Amino acid sequence: MTDTTTAPVTVIGLGLMGRALAAAFLRAGHPTTVWNRTTSKAAELVAGGARLATTPGAALAASPLTIICLTDYTAVRDLLGASDVELSGSTVINLTSGDSAQARETARWAEQRGARYLDGAIMAVPPAIGTPDAVILHSGPRPDFEPHEATLAALGTVTHLGADHGLASLYDAAGLAMMWSVLNAWLLGTAMLRTAGVDAVTYAPFARMMAAGVADWLPGYAEQVDAGSFPAEVSALETDARAMTHLIEQSEALGVNAELPRLFKEIADRAIAAGHGGEQYPVLIEEFGRPAPG
Structure with a gap:
């Protein structure tokens, strides 16, 4: 039986991420074979103990597990x-x-x-x-x-x-939606506070506290989404929409870009027009679950 703690592994594709993957396997003691179209990118890994395969087929054949990290799926x-690659019997993680x-x-x-x-x-x-x-998702x-x-x-x-x-790809996309939404909201708040002489470093701890507080709402809101029932236990959507109006007005008064809060309000207004004004904020899943109006 193979000792999986030191099992051989192959890494194909040696961009910044591919080199980091191969280096981690080497540090953990795994015999590591690498291949890249531009062989010079393998030099440091080879110096650290990696074996450089001459062809992709030889790279796959060298290990029971092959990790591929290329530019896109077409390249994969x-x-x-x-013609020189034998896939039958191999395990590939893309x-x-x-x-x-x-x-x-x-996959098919x-x-x-x-x-x-x-x-x-x-x-x-x-x-x-x-x-x-480093969180690595697999499916x-x-x-x-x-x-x-x-x-x-x-x-x-x-x-x-x-x-x-x-x-894995869907979780990745959902994670990116979270990341950019949080960062954009923080940057909007930073732009507003800078008009009063408050710098980003001073605002960041407060912003972090707000983000953590909102994150604590997610489990309860998730139950409402899964149940398809949105009782206004904390605040009704129509109340939130009035606060969005205040945010738009404050941004415009400060000369700060108000596109983001206007988008919030536009989505909320559609839900209110559909009769959901008395329900809680997660009812907006109905709007996010369909294509944007043309």
Whole structure:
């Protein structure tokens, strides 16, 4: 039986993230094979003990597990579809960024060629790889994931989301929605306070407290969303909409860009017009769950 704590692994694609992945496997003691179209990117890894494969096919054949991190899904399929690549019997984890449809399509494509395929998403920047702060999402058949879970733990906090190959990409997109929404809201608040001479460093602790407080609402709001029932236990949407108006007016009075609060208000107004003004804020899931008006 293979000792998964030191099992061999291959990394294909040596951009900043790919090099970070390979380096983490090396630090954890895994014999690591690497391949990249531009071989010079492998130099530091090879100096650190990695083996440089001469072809993608040789790279796949070198290890029971291959991690792929390329520019897009087209590049993945072009590379794995080459005549010298034998996919049958291999286990491939694709950590290339893409969408859920691409993940499912690539999974079908790989499985038709005999591969065990998992799709994934990296919720971290390269310097965090190999630490608990690096969250690595995986989706696909659990029996294909479990034999390699200990090996993958070298990369950070490893999570298996379910059998649907598209889940990792969907979680990734949902996480990006959270990230940019929080950052944009913070930047708007910072722009407002700067008009009164308050700098970003001074505002940041208050903003962090507000973000954490809102995060505490999520479990209860999630129950309302899943139940499809939105009683106004804290505040009705029509009350929130009046506060949005105040935010728009204050932004405009300060000469600060008010596009973001206007978007909040536009979405809330549609829900109110549909008869949801007396319900609680999560009722807006009905608006987010359909395409924007043309």
